[in-house]
Amino acid sequence: MSTSFFIVNIKNIRYPRFFTVFWYSASRLASIIYNSFYIYFDYIYYFSELNTPVRGTLLMDSPRSIPSKIIILYAIVSSLWIFFSDSILGLLITDLRTLSRIAMIKGWLFVLVTSILLFFLIRRYVTQLNAYNANMLESERRFRELMERVHMIAIMLDTDAKIIFCNDFLLQLTGWSREEVIGKNWFDTFIPEDLRPDIKDIFYQGISNGEIVAHYENGILTRNGSVCMIVWDNTLLRDAAGNVVGVAGLGLNVTEHRSLEAQLLQSQKMESIGTLAGGVAHDFNNILTVIMSCAAMLRLKPDDHERARQLINLIESSSQRAANLTRSLLAFSRKQQILPRQFDLNTVISSMHDFLERIIGEDVTLTVELCGDELPVLADKGQIEQVVMNIAGNARDAMPEGGVLNIKTGIMQFDRQMLAEGVMISGKYVFLKITDSGTGIAPHEQERIYEPFYTTKEVGKGTGLGLSMAHGIVRQHNGWITLESEVGKGTSFIIYLPLAGQVEDSLVEEEEPDYGDGTILLVEDDEQVLTANQLVLESGGYHVISASDPSEALEIYRQHTDVVDLAVIDVIMPGMNGKQLYNELKTLKPAIQVLFVSGYTADTLDRKNLPPGCAFLQKPHSPQQFLRLVQELLRKQT
Template sequence: MIASAGDPALLARQLAVLAELGQQALLGVDPDTLMQKAVALVAETLDVEYCKVLELLPDGDELRLRAGVGWREGSVGRATVGAGTDSQAGYTLIAKEPVIVEAAERETRFELPPLLLEHHVVSGISAVIPGRGRAWGVLGAHTARRRPFAESDGRFVQGVANVIGATVMAARRSDDELAQAENLEAVGRLAGGIAHDFNNLLTVIGGRSDLLLQRLAPDSPGRRDAELIQAASRRAARLTHQLLAFGRRQVLMPKAFDLGVFVAGLEPALRRLLGQGIELVVATAAPAPVRADPGQLEQVVVSLVTNARDAMPGGGRLTLQAAGVEADEALARRHAGLQPGSYAVLTVRDTGSGMDARTQARIFEPFFTTKDHGRGTGLGLAMVYGIVRQSGGGIGVDSAPGRGTTFSIYLPLAEAGAGRAPDVPGAGTVVPGAATILLVEDDDEVRALTRETLTRGGYRVLEAPDAEAALRVAAGGGEAIHQLLTEVVLPGLNGPQLAERVAALRPAARVLFVSGYTDQTLEPGAAFLTKPFEPDELLRRVRALLAS
């Protein structure tokens, strides 16, 4: 049975497959074994008869069938297809996104190669397998039945292709640390690959349960069920945010601040977190200006301090130190992604139980934990890794059993003269609730929930499913538009690009960005709301922005 586009069960299965393959990659499974497992899982998950891995040959003119399911006996290892752009595989090699074919007879971008025609293929998806310096190959899923595929299916295939590519590249390297970093990157990409869909689903589930609770009487027999749904939605949202942090797909709101002053400001909260048995020492040296997202950096510090506390059940000392440092070539080589240069470094040093080399090699893997069952998700340090890397920095760990652990967080120094983020520009106060809002959201269910929430708040809502439609509304003249409420990730123009064009048409309109998954960094001072959000939270943010 073919699942419908956006089906939560299908999306959950896709995420599980990506997680399974990512775990296999981290364990160092050889590429051929992983490829064969991948094509079998993709074919089963998408309910298609054929799936294949094509390897681009050294001459760049052909691709050979390296692994597959469903093909005629003897095809794997022998069959080839052309790499020219007149074939689907060749076209995929230069495409910037997965290539979806719904009906072969109507396809005008390229022709299907003999391999697909011989198997009567009608529909399918293909995605490039990344390599070092050039594409390594193509992953394709095909069927002899005419059927549509959703964009989320394309992201799923691309996520699997990323894991295959990282595995192949890792197998070619002798440097174990570099291979581990590459594998973490692959798992990060797959973690963020379909989170956009999950956050939209959680927005609808949580939002609808919230609206339902507002309508139910306190003694209603259905109220407890609605509360349980809402609570489960919130727990799922927290896990998704941690995965997005690891995958470096969160929206960052960077500001310039001094790292030492920032850490000192957290000291009272950290003392409460540690409790009575652990001595906390906070040391700051010369000024260490950085440009980072303070909210995300606070999560980094809290996660590291929590881990340190758990490593010292009998008490001990925890030292946090902020300083400046010059990273030379030797230091940069020891930290993935770090380049030689000037950095601010935050050191978190505990006197706890420490870790052996094998544990240290895996601590940044998602879902890896040494804690007892039920005491941790295994996402805390994975989240730390992702936030630091997305901020342009690096992270190192030094530990040994019995002598404690030291984490070092390196963040690029801010440019000289960097100041605070500018305030959101205003154009006169608008009375909250007496305003017109242009809503741009590509997910129908999320758009309907958002429209209903805004209407309930007393706003007039103009809506559009994409940037093109939104620009037509903005260019239409007539009534004033007081606020643009837009998803960051949109088909065609993205949210920031749309906001720039709307500003030229409607300069007085405020802008509120919304998203649960993005690789965009918004401009300093931009107003942003994270999905999944609750209806009342949305109304508070809209009112605050209009009244600013």
Template sequence: MNERGTPRENRQVQLRRLRNYSIWLGAFWTMLVAISLIINYRHQQEEAHSIILAEARAALAKDLHYRDWAESYGGVYAPVTGKNQPNPYLAKHPERDITTPSGKKLTLVSPAAMIRQVFERARNHPEVSQGHITSLTPLRPENAPDPWESKALQAFQRGASEVSGIETIDGITYMRLMRPMMAHDPCLTCHHADRRTNGLTVRGGISVSIPVAQVEKAMETTMAGIAIGHLFFWVMGLTGIGVGARNLIKKAAVIEESELRFRSTVEQAPIGIAHMSPEGRLNLVNRRFCDIVGCPPSEMLQRTIQEITHPDDLQAFEDHVRLLLEGKIKTYTAEQRYRRADGSAVWTILTLSLVHGTKGAPAYLIGVVEDITERQKLEEQLHQSQKMESIGALAGGVAHDFNNILTVIIGNAALMQMNLSRDSQLMPYLQQMLDAAERAAGLTRGLLAFSRKHAISLVPVDLNTVIQDIKRLLLMVIGEEHELAITPSPEKLTVLADVGQLEQVLMNLAVNAHDAVPEGGRISISTGSDTIDSERAAAANVSPGTYATIVFSDNGTGIPKENLERIFEPFFTTKAPGKGTGLGLSIVYGIVRQHNGQIKVYSEVGYGTTFRIYLPLTRETQLAEEETAQLFPRGTETILVAEDDENVRKIVVDVLEAYGYRTIVAVAGDDAVAKFRQHQEEIALAFLDAIMPRKNGWQVYEEIQKIRPGVKVLFTSGYTDEIIRKENIMADKAHILTKPVPPSLLLTKIRETLDS
């Protein structure tokens, strides 16, 4: 369930939504009615056009039949009157004029003239159809075409057989229709056969114009009826939409009221609530349930309860769901873990019940979940802290008494050694006794550190400096087959600490990481700060406040869950016999507690382990270290320093430059060759790391020997020279300094090589 506003706001949103739906539905209905009206209007227009065109074709057909009849007789003879004068265009016709026996003069009226006279009589009656005979080359002025007829005659020349269109003449709208007028054989008696088509001669055209007023009036009457019908349906539709919307709004208000009561109850509940199908599909979840599982509602509703249940608890959960569905139990309550999106587990108390449908079949399950993770963690931390305090007190007492015994043993053994000669047969046995006693003393010191009874000297130190200074030693412990990444905090972190003890903590953690991380693995150390509130401080038995943090992580095999609670216990170890004492992490725990700090561990099998150490920050000023200059060999020569580790490179350069040498720095093998080629005349000696990226030390040596034979070289490596030679990386004659290299040894060897 998503977050909602107040009930009033939700109701207003629902009402607005329904009103909008009603408006859109009304608009859609109006659009449908309008489209129907437009379609009917266009249909009526097309029907009216078809009717008037049919009338025009009928009228034109009548005129053409009349012309055909007149043509069949070659014209008629009529008395000569003022309106019927002899046709001057038929002057060459021998029978144009005749006189009857009674002396009456008659003249030949051509078919075209007969039709023209009929058309002229119709012009006095504009309400009836109008006709006209015309041509692009008229012989009579009255036969001249108007613009529309000219276009039609031109179309006939292109092969058209009929042209029609609506046009207004003298304010009256007509349907105009025109067809070409053909001169048949009888007409050729008077007309020249100048153009023929299939035996017929095209002689202009004959047109007819039919008034459309009556048809338009009929169409308007029909459209008025159609419009009234559409208006009726439109009003009825809008009324239905309005009434339906009003009823829906009333019902929605009642439903919304009920839903809001349910939603507010579920959403504001301080416990997680979820509805799920009998198969486990989540149908409804509240905010608290999403917060517990650490997954947004949109994603949660795409998952099943089985997917988020911890695998170790899944079988018991499914067994009890089956009992619920079978009706053997009413409810199910148990502690159960869920897997969060980040992979962590959250402890809850789950109460599950079944809801039946109207027909009695299982409808859905209701789960009520209470998060008890923090409470359980606090209880576990309190129990662990109390247990470690008890073990620490026991370890302190044992170590104290054991130290007294060791004091007697070592004291007497030393007296015996002083009173025996070096050649005595007992001397080797005595030395073995002293060595064993020293190792036993180391164990007791670890126990005392664990029990916080070992005297330490707390002084203000910069945590970042401590981490950086011990990096070389850590590299020796973990080996160069592993990657070590150190990320100091950008802020200065001053704590009250015993540097030696802190270094022992880091060394012990490095030893454990070395055994857990496979070859090529990664170990990372970072520093920072964090604030511990009163609740966390009470559970960890420390004071609340701001703490500096050391995060020591590896990507090794991880620690099984069943061992996490015991790793700080003395003498607890999962290593093979003879491979560990079980005191490493217990000593780490004791030193951290002795520094008023706290240590936590997070681990998952297959993903590695992270130790997080908290040390109280202090405002005391860090004591300045007084450096005393030592008399080591000096020089002025130029030395090429090729080292891929930035911190090692920097300390070598600083030492050499402090004693007068000039340096040229390279960060990889190919870079070393390039720098040597560039400064070959200046460089007196090349100080090369045996293992570097993009060419190892020996490959660099071989290439610079080709550039300048006889150049002096000194190698260094984190591996021992036996391992280097075993891997065939260096030749037998190479001089190798094994890291870490003390400044005195570095300066001495540099000087010896230069002077050789």
């Protein structure tokens, strides 16, 4: 310890008594404070160096806040003690030598007392700090033990995404060793390359914004290159000042769970296909019954022309029902491209009146309230008709004892209205409201009413696709459907479609095409369809060269390149599809014109981007549609 007192020759002092006492006391106070706190802080610093594991991690209410209190308290008590005690001694004792000795004893006594006090304060501080460090170390030990025992991935990353901690579960799952991953970049080591950019963006945005995505799922790479699906729960790591220093994450391995989910979905899919097959078989069997019965009766009495006309009409309407069914199935599977044309919705509903009456039966009364104005919409007419038929069919089933089916049309204006899907809509919309007086739909069923394969009907009486198809078709036309229903009072489906401009084309009966001429190469792998189409073309005045195989068609075209005016090609054929055959024919004659025909194009042909000089005809089609399109293509040559 440095010198704490000043030795003074009292006899040589010639200054006033008060100044001498003040100078002596102040000097002694400064020396005592300096030396005492030098020892104190030196000890505290030394102790802190021995406890480096917890340095910089103490909270604001930890023992490091004690020194400031000691300084203030020590300075106040010391000042009061020295000045007041020296002043009182100066008044009571006149002998300077005696005063000096007593002051020296008092000073040493003060040092002794304060040293004892400082000792106990330091020991208290050390005890608290040791306890705090022990708790921190114990907490860290428990944390590490928990992270190693839990069957989850535990990782800690710094702000550069370097791995600063990982548990054994991650290492066992991925096949890496701890030395190989600690300090390495998490994304470069564990994240698949196709996912890396997006997950990196999420990580660094969370670091910069102070808000990390708490829950998400992604795959991680193992050492052998396989991918494990992990569900993560993340949190930010912060220092004592609240700054982000990294990210901690817990990951649950759901690879097996996702595999079981896929198996379950496949099982449900097969079950749904069985349900679908039963419903479709039911509908097609009804259609086939009509067609086969009418054909048999035509054969028995071919000379009864009036009766034959009725039977032919029944065959034609049944065939149209089959076409609508297959078109709806393709629309449901999203393999059917819509063909939008502008038409008046009122006209379509009027033309469907008689057909709808046959669908709903005699015990259900059909009423129609059409808007007085034209209702132009840009849509696929066949698809919209299918929506109306599906909803009308459901309405019929909801009224087993009869009732009323009302169809109403009109126009509504929307001003920035939010739909349930979160889409904002504005402007004028045509609405089509179909209301029945049936049993109604329970609230818990309304939530699932548009789900595929969901039905409340008995097995074989419904596929559960009607409303799902209707919903998909309307959404595909930039519209939406709302439902209003109350059990025991009936149901209303309201369809909204964007209002188009003036009606461009009216719905007119198909006219017979003009008689044509020319040579047509007809390629079709189905023998019955090939025969039917050949008869139709020959009835239109055309010379037909037919082929049931693409290779055969290619050979025929090589021999008759200069004679063939048009090729009619089926799109889906074995060995070589229609698009490939077109490319082969084009090498022989670049200006060849082709009419592609198919009931299902899959991904073989893009109907919206056909090659120049080509057209597409959807199966099934009427002879008039077929001949008219052939005629249009041949006219373009001239």
